[in-house]
Amino acid sequence: MSAVAEPRPASGAGIRTEHGTGARAWAWLRERLLALWAVLAIVYLFIPIFVVVAFSFNDNKGRFNLTWNGFTLRHWEHPFRVAGLGPAMRNSLEIAAISTVIAVALGTLIALALVRYRFRGKAPLDLFIFLPLATPEVVLGASLLALFLTVNVATGFATIVIAHVMFNVSYVVVTVRARLEGMDLHIEEAAQDLGANEWTTFWKVTFPMILPGVAAAGLLAFALSIDDFVITNFNAGQTVTFPLFIYGAARQGVPAEVNVLASAILFIVVILMVLNVLVQRGRARRAFGRAAPAPAPATS
Amino acid sequence: MGGRLSLAQRRKLLPYLLVAPGVAWLVVFYLIPALNQVYVSLEDGNIEAGYSFQWNWSTYGDAVSNYSEQFVRSLGYAGVATLLAFVIAFPLAYFIAFKAGRFKNFLLLLIVLPFFTSYLVRTIAWQTILKDDGFVVNAFQTLGLVSEGGRLLATRTAVIAGITYNFLPFMALPLYVSLEKIDKRLIEAATDLYASRGTAFRKVTLPLALPGIFAGSLLTFIPAVGDFINAQLLGTSRQYMIGNVIQSKFLVVTDYPIAAALSFLLMAVLLVAILIYARALGTRTLVESAA
Numbered sequence: 001m002s003a004v005a006e007p008r009p010a011s012g013a014g015i016r017t018e019h020g021t022g023a024r025a026w027a028w029l030r031e032r033l034l035a036l037w038a039v040l041a042i043v044y045l046f047i048p049i050f051v052v053v054a055f056s057f058n059d060n061k062g063r064f065n066l067t068w069n070g071f072t073l074r075h076w077e078h079p080f081r082v083a084g085l086g087p088a089m090r091n092s093l094e095i096a097a098i099s100t101v102i103a104v105a106l107g108t109l110i111a112l113a114l115v116r117y118r119f120r121g122k123a124p125l126d127l128f129i130f131l132p133l134a135t136p137e138v139v140l141g142a143s144l145l146a147l148f149l150t151v152n153v154a155t156g157f158a159t160i161v162i163a164h165v166m167f168n169v170s171y172v173v174v175t176v177r178a179r180l181e182g183m184d185l186h187i188e189e190a191a192q193d194l195g196a197n198e199w200t201t202f203w204k205v206t207f208p209m210i211l212p213g214v215a216a217a218g219l220l221a222f223a224l225s226i227d228d229f230v231i232t233n234f235n236a237g238q239t240v241t242f243p244l245f246i247y248g249a250a251r252q253g254v255p256a257e258v259n260v261l262a263s264a265i266l267f268i269v270v271i272l273m274v275l276n277v278l279v280q281r282g283r284a285r286r287a288f289g290r291a292a293p294a295p296a297p298a299t300s
Numbered sequence: 301m302g303g304r305l306s307l308a309q310r311r312k313l314l315p316y317l318l319v320a321p322g323v324a325w326l327v328v329f330y331l332i333p334a335l336n337q338v339y340v341s342l343e344d345g346n347i348e349a350g351y352s353f354q355w356n357w358s359t360y361g362d363a364v365s366n367y368s369e370q371f372v373r374s375l376g377y378a379g380v381a382t383l384l385a386f387v388i389a390f391p392l393a394y395f396i397a398f399k400a401g402r403f404k405n406f407l408l409l410l411i412v413l414p415f416f417t418s419y420l421v422r423t424i425a426w427q428t429i430l431k432d433d434g435f436v437v438n439a440f441q442t443l444g445l446v447s448e449g450g451r452l453l454a455t456r457t458a459v460i461a462g463i464t465y466n467f468l469p470f471m472a473l474p475l476y477v478s479l480e481k482i483d484k485r486l487i488e489a490a491t492d493l494y495a496s497r498g499t500a501f502r503k504v505t506l507p508l509a510l511p512g513i514f515a516g517s518l519l520t521f522i523p524a525v526g527d528f529i530n531a532q533l534l535g536t537s538r539q540y541m542i543g544n545v546i547q548s549k550f551l552v553v554t555d556y557p558i559a560a561a562l563s564f565l566l567m568a569v570l571l572v573a574i575l576i577y578a579r580a581l582g583t584r585t586l587v588e589s590a591a
Contacts, residue, residue: 034394038396042392045469046410049422051429066431106321110318113318113319119312119315119316125319128326131571134570134571135330136525136526136566138528138543139546139567142337142547147333149340173322227419243419246418250533269413
């Protein structure tokens with residue numbers, strides 16, 4: 001990360017207008033300060049993460065896991081030994097999976113309509129899709145619970161799924177839409193000109209093109225769902241999810257096993273990211289291997 | 301269904317069919333609940349005897365007079381946290397967009413990565429970090445930033461710091477996206493035309509980054525105003541925000557009318573604020589691009 005010095009024409013342009021060694025020293029210092037600030041900001045982002053991971057290895061005595069007391073692997077050996085943690089995690093995963101599938105389907109269809117077609121009511125629809133994103137979670141959760149109370153629906157697993165789909169649809173629309181907007185409409189027209197009907201065109205042409213956007217939206221929706229506390233808390237009834245379990249435990253001291261699961265999720269994400277980079281590098285190498293013998297990843 | 305319809309008719313109908321399921325979901329589980337809140341807020345009664353609709357507008361008077369303190373505090377905390385997040389995130393986003401070279405994607409990953417740990421776990425980790433007699437408090441006391449016997453946990457500082465931390469990526473990422481889009485030749489052109497670096501930054505970079513500043517500050521401010529986790533875990537009842545009140549009125553005290561009134565007021569205040577903000581920033585961009 002120390003390689004920030006870069007002789008670029010931009011800095012040459014700077015010297016042309018700013019004379020003297022004082023100005024040059026200031027420019028040099030400014031670049032270093034900027035890099036330092038960026039590093040400090042990232043360190044700030046990682047401080048609590050470091051604590052979470054470290055305390056998953058803490059040999060704590062008693063209920064509380066607040067003071068460092070030596071290294072142990074015992075929490076990692078049986079993370080689900082803590083009563084209720086396993087079922088809570090399973091609920092979270094199931095809710096995230098179901099609500100993601102529904103939200104992605106509903107949101108992708110809306111995104112397709114918004115980008116592909118001109119129709120009456122499009123502008124108000126745009127605003128309407130934006131509204132849930134501009135509403136604080138506590139309002140979304142509270143008002144949905146008020147509705148369930150008004151119409152006498154018992155809250156539980158199903159109402160959590162309903163709530164998660166509701167707050168995820170708009171995120172999916174925004175994400176898929178961003179991907180669709182940069183795309184060439186003419187390919188679809190070409191497919192239809194060549195005799196494909198709308199259905200075939202969708203599955204053979206449109207869907208493969210939007211798949212990366214849909215996948216990104218799915219990942220986002222899954223992540224938002226599995227980590228949601230506020231809206232879930234309002235609409236959970238007796239069902240306990242992973243965040244609700246943590247919240248309940250927070251009063252009596254969060255067991256180190258929660259840190260284990262949180263760290264494990266983080267490690268899995270890191271591994272997936274590294275694999276993704278390696279796969280893409282491999283693909284780039286295969287694609288450009290013949291043409292360029294030393295295929296450094298193209299500087300973006 | 302479409303056998304008898306002509307292609308043109310089908311084309312016209314198709315967008316509505318595409319949006320129908322998703323929009324129906326949002327109408328039933330977002331719009332109707334939002335309006336239902338007004339209905340609930342006008343009810344009168346108590347949890348034992350049940351609530352009935354009464355046009356009981358006095359609930360709104362009570363809501364404003366009893367909880368204006370928490371309202372103002374929420375807006376204040378969220379405002380300060382948004383500003384802090386901007387101050388921290390702008391140089392970071394600027395560095396990644398203009399100076400990071402081939403480390404660009406790596407640094408972006410580093411910004412997102414912490415947020416794959418649970419929100420609650422992260423905030424509880426801040427409890428551990430800021431706890432009394434902990435390393436941070438002791439260091440701050442030695443530096444004289446915290447008085448002897450003073451604390452960090454359970455203070456306004458801790459709550460605002462927690463909010464700033466938790467919503468930082470929502471500020472950093474939109475800022476990065478808008479800075480990244482800027483054509484660097486425009487900045488070079490400005491300095492070539494004898495604008496100082498400071499002037500080029502003020503007149504070129506900053507106006508072009510406005511969409512990111514707008515999106516980032518909204519994405520930080522909105523969840524920050526409604527947040528109650530940070531106030532609850534890092535503060536005391538003296539730092540409670542409007543979210544804490546709504547949550548406890550709904551789930552603990554079960555006073556539904558006042559909870560619904562507060563929740564509706566929060567939503568209304570935010571929507572008005574967003575409109576004013578959009579107007580203010582929008583017109584400024586127009587003026588600046590015309591000048």
